[in-house]
Amino acid sequence: MPDRATQRFPVLVMNQISASGLSRLSAERYQVGKDVTDPAAVLVRSADLHGVTIPATVQAICRAGAGVNNIPVPAMTARGVPVFNAPGANANAVKELVLVGMLMAARHIAPALDFVAKLDGASPDLDKKVEDGKKAFAGFELAGQTLGVIGLGKIGCLVADAAIKLGMDVLGFDPEITVDAAWSLPSQVRRAGSVNEVLRASRFVTLHVPLVAATKGLVNESNIGLMRADGVLLNFSREGVVSNSAVLDALGAKELAHYVCDFPEASLLGHPKVIALPHLGASTREAEENCAVMVVDQLREYLEQGHISNAVNFPNVSMARESAYRIAIANSNVPNMLGQISTAMAAAGLNIHNMVNKSRGEMAYTLVDVDSPVTEDALAHIAAIPGVLKVRYLPVQA
Ligand SMILES: NC(=O)C1=CN([C@@H]2O[C@H](COP(=O)(O)OP(=O)(O)OC[C@H]3O[C@@H](n4cnc5c(N)ncnc54)[C@H](O)[C@@H]3O)[C@@H](O)[C@H]2O)C=CC1
Numbered sequence: 460m461p462d463r464a465t466q467r468f469p470v471l472v473m474n475q476i477s478a479s480g481l482s483r484l485s486a487e488r489y490q491v492g493k494d495v496t497d498p499a500a501v502l503v504r505s506a507d508l509h510g511v512t513i514p515a516t517v518q519a520i521c522r523a524g525a526g527v528n529n530i531p532v533p534a535m536t537a538r539g540v541p542v543f544n545a546p547g548a549n550a551n552a553v554k555e556l557v558l559v560g561m562l563m564a565a566r567h568i569a570p571a572l573d574f575v576a577k578l579d580g581a582s583p584d585l586d587k588k589v590e591d592g593k594k595a596f597a598g599f600e601l602a603g604q605t606l607g608v609i610g611l612g613k614i615g616c617l618v619a620d621a622a623i624k625l626g627m628d629v630l631g632f633d634p635e636i637t638v639d640a641a642w643s644l645p646s647q648v649r650r651a652g653s654v655n656e657v658l659r660a661s662r663f664v665t666l667h668v669p670l671v672a673a674t675k676g677l678v679n680e681s682n683i684g685l686m687r688a689d690g691v692l693l694n695f696s697r698e699g700v701v702s703n704s705a706v707l708d709a710l711g712a713k714e715l716a717h718y719v720c721d722f723p724e725a726s727l728l729g730h731p732k733v734i735a736l737p738h739l740g741a742s743t744r745e746a747e748e749n750c751a752v753m754v755v756d757q758l759r760e761y762l763e764q765g766h767i768s769n770a771v772n773f774p775n776v777s778m779a780r781e782s783a784y785r786i787a788i789a790n791s792n793v794p795n796m797l798g799q800i801s802t803a804m805a806a807a808g809l810n811i812h813n814m815v816n817k818s819r820g821e822m823a824y825t826l827v828d829v830d831s832p833v834t835e836d837a838l839a840h841i842a843a844i845p846g847v848l849k850v851r852y853l854p855v856q857a
């Protein structure tokens with residue numbers, strides 16, 4: 460039987476994850492790398508895990524970022540595997556890039572830079588060319604303009620707040636806004652009743668929703684025409700939230716002034732009215748560190764103590780340790796699971812010292828501290844109960 464208290468957890472790293480986070484995985488307890496086999500956990504950013512075989516050894520997937528559309532969450536839920544993310548850890552980075560995007564569009568920064576790059580430095584009338592040329596790039600100011608924010612989560616709220624501070628008029632829409640998010644918003648943010656209302660009323664519209672079935676093509680052929688002809692659409696959310704063909708048609712018909720996005724899909728490349736960045740929203744040192752530290756700490760708590768925080772498919776669960784012998788069980792949220800689990804424990808001679816059970820949707824999670832060591836046989840009996848998805852034994856390290 461392996462000594463579970465001293466075993467090292469193999470952690471597979473699938474993207475560039477900040478060393479500030481990775482360094483929190485001690486060499487005594489973790490084996491971290493791009494080539495580890497039989498991983499206990501996967502650390503990932505945007506790598507697409509759909510269609511990838513995720514080994515049966517995996518106990519957790521950690522997204523060092525916000526969006527989890529690259530991860531097969533329902534399949535992981537069915538296996539009792541939590542998918543962690545880092546809510547808010549990169550929100551400021553995205554907010555700042557949204558401000559860049561608005562300013563780039565309003566002040567014609569990309570063509571202006573292009574104009575300057577093409578100037579002949581040896582020309583005797585360089586100054587005159589600059590002064591003559593600049594009128595082509597005259598823009599407008601953000602102050603006084605209306606910004607529509609669709610999705611008032613971690614990023615949308617920061618964008619709304621920054622825009623208010625810049626003197627903009629902000630209109631927000633989020634049918635599922637959380638109480639915390641609502642409290643964090645400046646009182647000046649006006650509430651819209653629909654996406655269409657935002658599109659109609661705003662000079663700038665910025666999207667900060669996750670890519671899910673309900674947000675696929677949120678801005679599309681049928682509603683993009685509601686935007687002002689001098690309007691600017693910003694998409695730092697996900698490519699699929701906007702129909703690129705609808706955008707290109709609207710730009711071509713002069714029914715939209717600019718499309719600013721973080722997703723340079725082929726059809727957008729080279730278009731003079733498209734400002735496309737290479738998915739740079741979260742690519743700051745600070746955001747990368749924040750995300751990595753957050754998910755790594757959540758992972759350690761999960762692997763070593765069984766605690767769960769910020770999993771998108773599990774409830775938050777924690778329980779102070781009062782015994783060295785802890786069992787963590789993920790199971791379907793159906794009747795009589797706890798009864799069967801405690802019966803199996805009693806049959807194995809285990810006395811329950813303390814326990815906590817929480818559920819979220821179809822998933823339930825139980826931490827049980829017992830008074831004596833747990834045998835592999837007892838764990839196998841619990842694992843065999845129909846509806847139990849994963850059982851882990853987490854004894855305290857000697
Ligand atoms: N470009 C980049 O590098 C980055 C992009 N993102 C993207 O931004 C998304 C949002 O990130 P966060 O603000 O951190 O997430 P969040 O979960 O804090 O906020 C998302 C908000 O969207 C709202 N929402 C969902 N469906 C909606 C709908 N149909 N209409 C209006 N609101 C709706 C939710 O209620 C929630 O308040 C991520 O899911 C990800 O796709 C996030 C970070 C970096």
Ligand SMILES: O=C(O)C(=O)COP(=O)(O)O
Nearest residue numbers: 504505524525526741742
């Ligand atoms: O956090 C997110 O949702 C992002 O889109 C950031 O992606 P990245 O970690 O930079 O690959």
